[in-house]
Amino acid sequence: xxxxxxxxxxxxxxxxxxxxxxxxxxxxxxxxxxxxxxxxxxxxxxxxxxxxxxxxxxxxxxxxxxxxxxxxxxxxxxxxxxxxxxxxxxxxxxxxxxxxxxxxxxxxxxxxxxx
Amino acid sequence: xxxxxxxxxxxxxxxxxxxxxxxxxxxxxxxxxxxxxxxxxxxxxxxxxxxxxxxxxxxxxxxxxxxxxxxxxxxxxxxxxxxxxxxxxxxxxxxxxxxxxxxxxxxxxxxxxx
Numbered sequence: 600x601x602x603x604x605x606x607x608x609x610x611x612x613x614x615x616x617x618x619x620x621x622x623x624x625x626x627x628x629x630x631x632x633x634x635x636x637x638x639x640x641x642x643x644x645x646x647x648x649x650x651x652x653x654x655x656x657x658x659x660x661x662x663x664x665x666x667x668x669x670x671x672x673x674x675x676x677x678x679x680x681x682x683x684x685x686x687x688x689x690x691x692x693x694x695x696x697x698x699x700x701x702x703x704x705x706x707x708x709x710x711x712x713x714x
Numbered sequence: 715x716x717x718x719x720x721x722x723x724x725x726x727x728x729x730x731x732x733x734x735x736x737x738x739x740x741x742x743x744x745x746x747x748x749x750x751x752x753x754x755x756x757x758x759x760x761x762x763x764x765x766x767x768x769x770x771x772x773x774x775x776x777x778x779x780x781x782x783x784x785x786x787x788x789x790x791x792x793x794x795x796x797x798x799x800x801x802x803x804x805x806x807x808x809x810x811x812x813x814x815x816x817x818x819x820x821x822x823x824x825x826x827x828x
Contacts, residue, residue: 631814642720642804642819643758650814689758693814701773702748702808702817706757 601626601694605705613713618662618677620708622690625671630692632673633702634664637687646688649673660684685712716741720805720820727827733778733792735823737805740786745807747788748817749780752802764788765810800827 606621624630631650635643647658654666664675673690690705720737727733739745749761760773762780770780777796781789788805802824806817 633816635819640802640822640824642821643806643817644819645816648814648816701760701763702806703760704750704758 601630601692601703603690603692603703603705605688605690605708607708608706609709609711611711611713612680614682615679618675618680618684618710620675620688620690620710622664622673622675622705623671624673624690624692626692626694628695629666629668630694632664632666633691633693634658634662634673634675635689635691635704636660637689637707639686643689646675680710680712682712682714685710716807716818718805718807718818718820720823722823723821724824725826727795727825729797729827730794733790733795733799733825735790735803735805735825737788737790737820738786739788739807742786742807742809744785744810746810747782748806748808749788749790750804750806752804752822753800758804762790795827797827800825 602625604623633648634646636646637643646662647656649656649666657663662677687707687709689707691702717740747764750758752758764770764782778792802822804822805820808817809815
């Protein structure tokens with residue numbers, strides 16, 4: 600079954616530092632890939648998505664992610680962290696087969712931004 | 715534009731009491747609908763999904779059930795709550811027929827079973 604692994608349940612960076620949140624998927628066929636952000640006690644907001652085409656995807660709030668098929672990865676980055684980036688981040692996939700479009704999530708990574 | 719409404723925002727219920735959480739979507743027709751549960755440190759667990767009225771698929775055997783009485787209405791229920799049912803419940807919708815589109819989430823319901 601398709602699965603998503605987010606390495607590191609907690610990541611801490613200083614304000615202005617590079618943000619790198621890791622995501623790997625398990626599938627021989629590339630799935631559709633998404634990153635979501637969740638602020639406390641709120642729903643999830645889409646940051647960016649990869650379906651086909653360019654492997655470097657730009658999203659909102661200065662985030663971007665690169666799809667690397669050879670590494671089965673879809674890591675999320677941001678060049679310079681802001682305090683407002685502190686939140687929980689989820690990587691998610693939709694398997695390319697089947698007719699339900701089930702969105703399968705990783706366990707999430709909590710990003711802490713230190714002043 | 716499409717919107718998703720989920721209520722209530724918070725709920726405290728005693729063990730053994732019933733549960734009904736409601737989710738409605740506006741501005742689209744025949745959406746795929748989903749219920750997720752988020753427990754502390756456990757990510758998002760897909761509980762139920764629906765591709766049409768009366769069509770419910772369960773992902774995890776549990777104390778909960780779901781129903782879709784109308785095209786854009788999705789209800790999560792329980793006859794008798796357990797302590798382990800506590801968590802943050804999220805409803806989501808996706809555009810039907812487009813397998814590469816993202817899901818849109820409601821604001822969630824924080825359920826505490828006491």
